[in-house]
Structure formats: C-alpha cells, structure tokens
Amino acid sequence: MSVGDGLIGLPVTDSVPVERGDAARNRALLLAAARRLIDERGANTVTMDDVATAAGVGKGTLFRRFGSRAGLMIVLLDEDEKTEQRAFMFGPPPLGPGAPPLTRLIAYGRHRLRFVWDHRVLLADANTDPHMRFNAPATLHRTHVRMLLAAAGTTGDLDAQTQALLSLLDADYVTHQVEDLGHDLDRQGDAWESLARKLCGS
Template identity: 50%
Template sequence: MSTPMTWGTPQPERADAARNRQLLLASARELLAEVGADCLTMDRLAEHSGLGKGTVFRRFGTRAGIFQALLDDSERTLQQEVLSGPPPLGPGAPPVDRLVAYGQARIRFLAEHHAVARATFDGRQPAGKRRPLSEIHIRVLLRELDLPGADLDVLAGQLASALDGPLLLRLFAAPESDGPALGGPASGGPGPTTRYEAGWRDLVERICGPASPPAG
C-alpha cells in the first residue's frame, strides 16, 4: 500500500492579495488565448487586469514568474489526482504502477502546457528547473520497492529530472519538426508524447521491475 503523503498547502494570503492573484491569473489566461505567450508582458498584464504595475511586479517578480504561477496553478489538478484520485495515478496501486502512471501523466501535462512551461525559462535560471514535489512523490514510491544498494535520493532526483527536461519541452513545442528520427507525421510513427510515455514506462521497469500491463 502506498504511503500517504501531502504535497503542501498554499501559504495563507490576505483577502485582497488572494483576489488580486486570481484576477491576475485569469487575466494572464485571457491574454494567452488572445495574443499568445510571446506577447504576454508585465505591462500588458497590468493594463488588462486593471491593476498597477507595482502589484504585478510584487506578485510575480519577472515575466517568467507569470508563467511559473500559471503552471503551478494548473498543476494543482494533477496533484489532487495523485493524492486522492483513482489508481494507478492515485493511491491503491502497486508502487511501480504508480511511478509509471505519474510519469506519463506529467508528460501529458507538459505537452498540454508546453507554451507556458517554455516561457518559465527566462535565461536567469537553469533550463529544466527541478520540481521538488515530483521528486518527493517519486522518492516515496521508490522507498516502497526492494531496490538493494540503490541511492534512492539520487535516483529520485534523476527520475524527476527526466520528466522536466528542456528536450521534452522543445519536442512538444515543435511537433512539425520531429522528422523521421522522432516519430510524428514525417515518419508515420507516434508523436513525441506517445513515445516519451512509452520511454518512461521502459525506464521505470528497467529500474524497478515490471508494472501491470496497460489497460486496454
């Protein structure tokens, strides 16, 4: 049985700060739909939301901070599915099955939100920023397995990094350039999402042993 875990709760906010945060996130999503990620700026967000530039800068710090906040907000749904959703992503499945399900869900999440995820890289932080909650969840599942001699802290970090690498974001951002080597329309093979989901399963099974056969 999987060990219960918590992914943390948001820090308490004043009522006005919470309203401003929700207004800014909603305004940022509207701008994404209207003008795209490349044209979403701090100034434009302030104008669109009706809030002052100082409020926007205090909330996000940098333009990349806007996208990080959007990504974090969207990720809460995935976190809830991990904590209390149906197995194998949620509790109740063998740890290998949960590892496979989590990695594949995260790959799909990055594919769905690739434009926002790419925009979190502002040149002042390493590409492929570590996601501590992913690493914690993976470490909890690894500890339930019998992996003699494995350094579980290092292994959890390596597996978490495999789910957040800039290569994934590059592939998802430009499927038309996949070409024969990467699958997709040019080769008649599966696209990068399908291949990376299969690759994640293969990686986990080579380390941890076989998972249950895929449904269907």
C-alpha cells in the same frame, strides 16, 4: 501505510497569503488579465507590460505581487497543478493509491508528460527562475517519485534516480523531443516506462 498516505503531510501547492482590499483586487485583476491574454495569444507572446496594461494597474504592482514573469507563470499553473497532484496522491489507481508502486510510477510518468505538454510554455517560463524548481509543488513531485521507487524495492541512490526520471519530464526537453525530433508523447511515455522498469529491477 501506503505511498499516498506518506504524502498527506506535504502541501499540495504553495499557500497563498491572505489578502485584503486593493491587494486582493489587484491580484485577481492581474491573474484574470494574464489568463485572458494567454488564451487569446499564447503564453510565449505575453509580456509583463501586457498583463499590467490589460489589468489597468502599474507594472510595479505586478512585479511586487509576483516577483517575476516566472512567478506569475507558476501562480497561473497552480490550479491545474492542484488537480493533478490530488489525482496521484488520492485518486483512483493506477495513478492513485491501490496499484503496485511500479504501476503507479509508470502511470504517473505518462500522465505528467501530457500535463507538461499542455502547459509547456508556462512551465518553461516558470523554470527560468531556479527557485521555482525547488518550491513546494516541485518538491511534492520529487517526493512522490522517490517514494514510489523506494516502495518498488529500488536500490542505490534514490535521489539521483529520481532526478534521472524527472529530467524526462522537463518542459524544454519534452518540447524538444516533440517539435525537433518528432518523438510523440506515447514514445516518450515508453521511454519513461523503460527507465522506470530498469530502475525497479523489472
């Protein structure tokens, strides 16, 4: 069984409850309004009040549906997350199954860095809710990295090593590296690869 096969039983992302009537319409209106505002102004300037006003619904409806601004951000990320997760679970190598585990781990890190940079504001907002760090999508990423480390023959505490690698992909950390230190994504990808090789004994 390949590493990709081992993930088939895990959810690709959080499931969305079936909705009917006003609830479904309000959800669609809110998401469309949020995406439009983010495209126009950038995610960091959009407030929950802005989204509710643009959608023409009450602010209470917005909070009941998504819980918090972080909850809204994670739902907006959902479609892009699904595409990325399918790529590393089922797509072609070196990101997907078919390449050696270390090769896949290096490809995953470089690919994820670009995803994090492109979605840095949404990810940073979502991460303000500690529960979001341990939801189904986050667990899938953690499981994927841990399984690749194990398949590459890594010894020691795999959970700690997984966390060490994933800390390099934190949205705030990646943004700090680029904007404050001038370390572009290629340089950060090299750092990921260096740590991955050391952990895998390469």
